[in-house]
Amino acid sequence: MTKNLRVKTSKFIDETYKVSFKFNGKTYYGYKGDTLASALLANDIHLVGRSFKYHRPRGIMTAGSEEPNAIVQLHSDTSRTEPNVRATEIEIYEGLEASSQNCWPSVNFDIGGINNLLSPVLPAGFYYKTFMWPASFWEKYEYFIRKSAGLGKSPTEPDPDIYEHKYYHCDVLVVGAGISGIMAAKTAAKNGFKTLLVDEKSYLGGSTIYQNSEHFKINNQTSSSWLDKEINEIKKIENLEIKIRTSVAAFHGYNFLLARENLTDHLPLNQRNNKIRQRLLKIRAKKVITATGSLERPLIFDNNDRPGILLSSAVEKYANFFGVACGEKNVLFTNNDSAYETAISLIQRGINIEAIIDNREEIDSSLIKETEKNNIKIFKGYTVVDTFGYKRINKISIMQLSKDGQKVIGAKKSISCDCLGISGGWTPAVHLFTQSGGKLKFRNEDQVFIPDVYSSDQISIGSCNGDFTLDEILSNTPQILKEFLNLKETNYENLEVKSSFNKSKRNIWLLPSDKVIGKTKPFVDYQNDATAKDIKLALREGFRSIEHVKRYTTTGMGTDQGKLGNMHALGIISETAGSKMGELGTTTFRPPYTPLTFGTIVGRNVGEYFDIFRKTPIHEWHVQNKAEFENVGQWKRAWYYPKNGESMHDAVQRESKAARDNAGILDASTLGKIDIQGTDASEFLNRVYTNAWSKLAIGKCRYGLMLNEDGMVYDDGVTTRLDENHYIMTTTTGGAATVLGKLEDYLQTEWPELDVYLTSVTDHYATVSVCGPNSKKIVSQVIPDLDFSDENFPHMSFKNAKIGEIKCRVMRISFTGEHSYEINIQANYGKSVWEKCMEIGKEFNITPYGTETMHLLRAEKGFIIVGQDTDATMTPIDLQMDWIVSKKKYDFIGKRSLYRSDTIKEDRKQLVGLLTENPDEVLEEGAQIVADIKKSPIEMLGHVTSSYYSPNLKKSIALGVVRGGKNMMGQKLIIPMENKQINVTVADPVFFDKENKRLNA
Amino acid sequence: MFIINCPYCGEREQSEFKAGGEAHIVRPKQPTELSDDQWAEYLFMRKNIKGIQFERWIHTHGCRKWFNVVRDTSNDVIKAVYKMGEKPPTK
């Protein structure tokens, strides 16, 4: 029988709306408005998980997004299951199913708990020290580490939910809807700024909205009722948009912020269908007001991690906001006045307090006086030295602190309890501020980092700016807003504020114990099980930088990024190393503030929308004719056309043979096309290509090689002179955009005096390439008006023509070595021209072929493919293409680099042909090439770049790059493979029709 | 993601632009007359400053124009933009 610890519902909980949910397979009840954490606590459940390294039982510690322990696996189905969901954030809904993580077989009995007993041998850096050697064992270690480490399970099926991205522009963005955020949003909106107010919680008002006490008053009303009225007012302001359940994940430069808006996670499952689950807001704000509040600090003492130990502010929130008592025998442990606010809240609700332990000796405030009036025992100048109870705290030991706070003195006392609320003061939530590039300063009085220098038009207000008390917030915020928004006044002048909070605090980063540190477990990072002992060990081993200590001890590296304990880690480091806090700096706060789902990050860009893909105008024909496609850049290109269940190899062999025996047809529309016009067009080509262009006659085509300034081959293609000052350049499919960019670069920045205009026309034309001995017969029937005689229309020339009424450009150029023609026509006629070629070609055995056959055919001819046979380290000389490098031209891009001491070396890798000893053996592309396998280490000479079985030569052919290969013609080399060696001979890279007879066949 | 004030189009998101490295490195007029060292200086040597850097950007998804930007690389604050061929600002 579980107990019911609901003491009194609050206005934030709807008692008429009962919600059932499952935790670890058992059904429980809560109310609408509960979080999973508050509902579990109401059922007296604290134990919710196991820690990462020692598998220690852990309970709910906080009431917010900073929660380190209460992280659960949500949903049980394989597509929606989600790990690392904070029980303190997820609102319960009918049908919720959650379970504990990092435990097996169950949270109550967990085998990994043995690590806790082994902890003396699991110190900081344990994984680094133990599992690195011998390296060959890593695979075995990894299996066990992965099995026992890790938090939660990933879904195994695709995410069925819908996510989206949205851009949002506003004048003022206010992050955080606590009291200062509400004041800021109202002030901005009322003064005409288009304002967006976001808060990660499901309600507005922060912690003030449940601060219902006579000790905190504004204009004679309790602070919560005053704020309630403000909230009702801002909801009516037109130019103010309010988004709750919206967490800012990242604050980038130029006031660009990413926020995750949670739209359906709180709804019953049956109300979520077809709704967007989460939305990523990409916010660009002219001004940003950060009002993210502050996080309560825990206290660091031995065994400070047992279930039942919570932050004092969380105990207060569970009582005030959710009407839930965290225990029946509560003890509070504090170094400041905050715990007394909690005490008074508990007293108001009739929740029992056993005692309060206060580090301070001299304390005096009206909060404390009222607590004492209620006969609650306060141990002044005491500290907790140990806690007891394995799955739930049941007892604490306390001792008196010495004057200097370094030691404990006197006799040990025991207090039995079932809940311990701890308060170590407050840490401003400066995560977003520092993400944006802001610089912090350290405030010595209360040992906090606060914003100092801003990097953009933004300001921090409220407790994230170090104003922790109600009177400070209400007096400072209006002043800051006036200056920031350039206003004469706000609605918040001359407020009458009563705040009983006394700011005195006794800060001791690591509380002393009666035991030596080696025998204690004072946790600093709860999720990653990093203790003060680990941090001291790291310092002893020589680590000094906070970033190094963090990584060595894993402090702050959990899913909570150490929101609770990072300050203590810094404090312990500075005390141990004897350095000043302000000088030590902080670790970097990296986005996201709280974890984001992958769904939110990718939005709608899933499945076919993952990336843009480009289709040629003839694409549909390829699909209908069962082509397999390959991705080339963003293009989908027909790869091969399997017939009757043919394998890829068989299809490519058939296509390759057909193209040389009869005729082949290829969709070449994806080649980049750049229209070049202007009186200096010829001069421009002279400068960008390695060969000479001035003398190219109108109507002629020429192959060109383009280099980078470092002399390496960049792109290639055929350029045609259409007119005196008009050329059309083709580029490789993948290089089209970068070639255009590079040409624009030279035109605009180096040679602005040239009269040249570039236009990308890749998408404007469809290109149908027909090759083979029957190509002329086919194309001459497709375009009957054109004279196809070799005299009128020789190889490497172009003609304007018409198919019916439609103008087209026909080039007689060849990438296969066959007699061939390319018809370029307005894109939307591409498919009909292709179909016409197919229809006429039928009697000439025309065969469509894809990119794979194109690659095979060009390899037979030894034509390179830039990017396959070259890799940005190949010069034209390395490619044995000296013939294309003009000796006469004074300059062209990359020329000077061709005779740098490095590029003229004889032993550079050079392109050669490779023939295997066994003609049926086809080499693997990428395979290494060596000469001597006896020498160790074996010297690598190069690698295979292209390799095929040639059906036309009936043997295996390959291209490769080999160090000094140019002078190795006929030499035998070795390709060592996993189980064999393949013997090859260096050959001329042109394997087929060396005399180019077929071009005119 | 920062905002760049294209001198031809006005303020646009950084994602519309591409960076093109250090500005004001003039391609030698007579490369053939340079020693290997001099050519290497032009080809490879870049300052990569932490602080105020003069650099080239192109408005790729816009007017496709190259222009110069003065950017503080330590915090991405853009101090000035100016067209190709214009003199860099002196302060």
Ligand SMILES: [Zn+2]
């Ligand atoms: Zn522009």
